[in-house]
Amino acid sequence: MDIRKIQMSGGSSYIVSLPKKWITRNKIAKNDPVGLIEQDDGTILITPNTTGEQIQKVWNYEVSAITDQTLFLRSLIGAYFAGYTTMRIWAHGRLPPFASEKIREFTNMAIGQEVVDETETEIVIKDLLNPAEMPLENTISRMSVIVQKMHEDAVRALKSRDLELAHSVISRDNDVDRLHWLIGRQTNLILGDINLARKMSVPLDGIMNYFLVSRIIERVGDHASRIAHNVVKLGECEPPEEILDMIGKVNEESIVIFKSSIKSFFDHDLKEANDIINDSLIFEDKCSGINKLAINYQAHIAISIVSISDSMRRVGDYSADICENVINYVTGKQG
Known part of the structure; x- marks a missing residue:
């Protein structure tokens, strides 16, 4: 830490x-604000950014025919999370064909990312979304509504043997992922720009x-997708009505x-x-009841039922995790 003494100027200013x-690093000259x-x-906090405009960051990435394609896509996602406003992908010669494919895959997954310039040797991606226009509360609320509907539809697909609905649940998991990525990006942007936080x-x-x-909500969505995958695995096999009724009731709970x-998170209600944490502990026993009943059925049915039961139990666990975050945060603010 650099310690400096306060001095007095003119009898009234410090x-x-x-x-x-x-x-020097921030290129500040005499009389600059x-x-x-x-x-x-x-x-x-002392900042050279007095306009409040978003800080522009450029990410450069060289690709070639031997570039690992999976690493390239993951690097694009990493740059998105890191908060880069411009991504420049270039090559010494022609861009390899996979570059355009992976970039298209990335822009379809990430919110606000668009290709604004493309040549034989370079592709430029810009962030067209103003992060301040997407309040975090709204995104969390939207994510929670999507995953609730996913769980409802996954169990409805199980009861009705509706494989098309099951596939719809699986595809919606991508929507939850995209919103979680957006919050991850906004988190890094806010931590690096106090003006954006304000x-x-x-x-x-x-x-x-x-x-x-x-992140917790995203995992709850993963388990809705997991239930739907089990519905697809069961195919035309219909579990007994007794177990379906029990699954329906436990899923509703x-x-x-x-x-x-989610309500306690928004309300900061200790x-x-x-x-809810206490309720989640009781809820585990109800999921265990499904597992005990499942062992009476054929192996391929029992395996899927136990997997579905485990996913519903994890929803209770993750809900408790959200509430623990609420308690930790609110208690910390009271100190």
């Missing part, structure tokens, strides 16, 4: 000198809580617990969060 390295932002913890009215000590909850956990 001044402190700034590090020369910081001045800087912004001072007071933080909740009493610290003051525009979105998100405290820096709360942004990671949004990301953690979005899992959705109620999940919805309540009591409700604690009650």
Whole structure:
């Protein structure tokens, strides 16, 4: 830490000198303005960005015929998460054919990413979405609604043997992933730009809580997809009515617990969060009851039923995780 003493100027103003390295690195000249932002913890942030505009970051990536295609796609996703506003993919000669294919796959998965320039040797992707226009609360709410509907439809597909509906649930998992990626990107952007945090009215000590909850919701969506995959595996095999009724009731209860956990997250309700954690422990026993009943049926049916039961149990577990985050965050703010 660089310690500097406060000095007095003119009898009423207090001044402190700034590090020369910081001045040079940010290309600040004499009489240039800087912004001072007071933080909740009493610290003051000094920033050269006085306009409040989003910081522009450019990512360059060279590809060739021997570039690992999977790594290339993962690197695009990593650059998206990191908050780069422009991605420049280039080659010394012609771009290999797979580059365009992977870029198209990426832009279909990531929200706000569009190809704005393309030549034989270069492709430029720009972020066309203003992150401040997508409030984190709205994205979390939308994710939760999608996964609730996915779980409802997955069990409905099981009861009606509707394989088309099951495939629809599986495909919707991509929508949840895209929204989770967006929150991951916004998290990194906010952590690197205090002006964006202020525009979105998100405290820096709360942004990671949004990301953690979005990650949990994404996993709840994965388990809806897992239930749907089991419906497809069962094919025309119809489990006994007794087990289907039990699955339907337990699934309804899992959705109620999940919805309540999301409500406690938005309300910052400690009591409700604690009650939901207790309910999730009782809920586990009901899932175990399905497993005990499943062993009486043929192996291929029993395996799928146990997998479905486990996915519903995990919804209860993940709901408890959301509530633990609520308790940790709210208690920390009260200190």
